Amino acid sequence: MALKNNTNTNIISSLCSIPTLFLSLTLLCILSFTLFFLFSNPQIQTQISLHSHHSINVYISDLPRSLNYGLLDTYWSSSVPDSRLPTHSQTHQPQPHLHQNLKFLPYPQNPLIKQYSIEYWIMADLITPQNLRSASFANRVFDLEQADVVFVPFFATLSAELQLGMAKGAFRKKVGNQDYERQREVLDFVTKTPAWNRSGGRDHVFVLTDPVAMWHVRAEIAPAILLVVDFGGWFRLDSKSSNGSSPDMIQHTQVSLLKDVIVPYTHLLPRLHLSEDQSRQTLLYFKGAKHRHRGGIVREKLWDLLVNEPGVIMEEGFPNSTGMEQSIRGMRTSEFCLHPAGDTPTSCRLFDAIQSLCIPVIVSDNIELPFEGMIDYSEFSVFVAVNDALRPNWLVGYLKSFSKEQKNKFRQNMALVQPIFEYDNGHPGGIGPINPDGAVNHIWKKVHQKLPMIKEAIVREKRKPPGVSVPLRCHCT
Structure with a gap:
């Protein structure tokens, strides 16, 4: 290795000593020496790596x-x-x-x-x-x-x-x-x-x-x-x-x-690793309050449609407040977990399902999801339009149409994204190194993606004449 490095150095030196070379070649020579020095020095390589990691x-x-x-x-x-x-x-x-x-x-x-x-x-x-x-x-x-x-x-x-x-x-x-x-x-x-x-x-x-x-x-x-x-x-x-x-x-x-x-909710149920997954006897599981406000009217209608369906379990109550073990058992023994809209389009239940490797069935037309563009939810979730879900006998038949291979693939993909929704770093008070693939880093990466738009908005505001305001507008889709 030393002989090779010496040979490279001699070649570069020879080239640089030719008096007829133009200035551009001289600059190239200097650049070559610089790169050679930088990338042959492990300490400098480490410093470059650490600096570029912070974005x-x-x-x-x-x-x-x-x-x-x-x-x-x-x-x-x-x-x-x-x-x-x-x-x-x-x-x-x-x-x-x-x-x-x-x-x-x-x-x-x-x-x-x-x-x-x-x-x-x-x-x-x-x-x-x-x-x-x-x-x-x-x-x-x-x-x-x-x-x-x-x-x-x-x-x-x-x-x-x-x-x-x-x-x-x-x-x-x-x-x-x-x-x-x-x-x-x-x-x-x-x-x-x-x-x-x-x-x-x-x-x-x-x-x-x-x-x-x-x-x-x-x-x-x-x-x-x-x-x-x-x-x-x-x-x-x-x-x-x-x-x-x-x-x-x-x-x-x-x-x-x-x-x-x-951003994702903090999940309340512990993570189930793919290697720990066992047989799932229940087709569809839901635990939560039947009666909610606003968008929750869909939940009430779904409840009435599904509560007596074979292979479906609908349990009343706030997940995990008093029935942690019941929630864990329900999600880990079910193929699919229902995620209907409630007071708001989403809830912690979605992320509990992901950590439980229970395929989310999302019935919430106006839902927005964390880290889209970084991950594709359709690779491990089932999205159902509200109008379809409310058709009698439709949802159960649709879920039964998924093959064992398709469901296994969903769970394999889900296992890959489980760490992305994890906040807890395992240190007292959270003070300590975080998982580089966890939720906190993904949040900052999403903020980083929006910086050009934020900087543009700041510049536009500065050039406004006195007394002229910028209206609040939203072009979200």
Whole structure:
């Protein structure tokens, strides 16, 4: 190897010594030496690799701890039970004595809250010591001028859930609503910073996974990059233009696939590896509430159609609040798992099905899904139009038409994408290296894809004459 390197060096030196060579050849010679030096030096190769691995620079807004980890202190120090959970479900209630000496407390195990824990895992990755972050796609920077985006570290979902658990009746009010007070504190702080002023907030990232997170200030953060589980509850119909009959007429919008990112819920059921999969006797399984609002009317009709069908199990109840083992058994012994629309187009149930290798049957015409363009859901899910699903005897017959080979292929493909929907990195408080193929990195990759559009919007806003505003528009498809 040394002889070969010496030979290459001699050849290059000979070429460079010919006096008749033009300047361009001389430059080529210098470039050759440079590349030779760089790529023969392992230390430099490693540095190049680490630098190129970070693809988005993230600056963290300097919010007080009371608006993120301080909310966990509040949760775990509380002895007030969540009024929305059954009184006998004690395992999901705060237990203050368990976490007294921890610097970074765990996120609540209460399933109503845990499914929205994305804010916790993204924050934990960003504040992990830099020497442990070589697998992270986001590169934390401390100079605003180097930042592509500004992350706002407000645990908006936990803030909302604390209010809903303690005094749900005050949630939509402003007086006596601690969540509203925190929302205002965040906005009053962030909007006065140089970071916000340079972009009008368009390069700021908020995590709003609970459909009611930051409910009172949504119009003020509409220009920002919003991480949401779906767009349910964000659109307002223009009843005057559509006579209240068309869901396509939107009065205004605060969300768009152009700037925002759909993120997966935190799954509640443990992962089933393909090697552990066993026989599945049930054709179709569903566990959840029969009666829901808005889009949930489809669920009620499906329930009535399917509840007495052979090979179909329809169980009433919130998945995993009191029946974790029942949910695990139901999903792991069923070929297909039903995913109808509820209050919003999607739910945590979809990601529990994926982790259980139960083929999702998605009956939700307006659903938006995480990481589309990176993964193809049709390779491991079945999509059914609402009109077809509501035809008597149609859905069961359709699912029975899939061959054993097709279903096995679905599960094989599902096993490949299971890690993509995983947030938990297995470290206390989430402080530590993350899975490079996990959900946090995929979220930042999606944000990175939107940077050109975000930068264009910032430039367009700057050239507007005084007094001229940019209307909020959405061209989502």
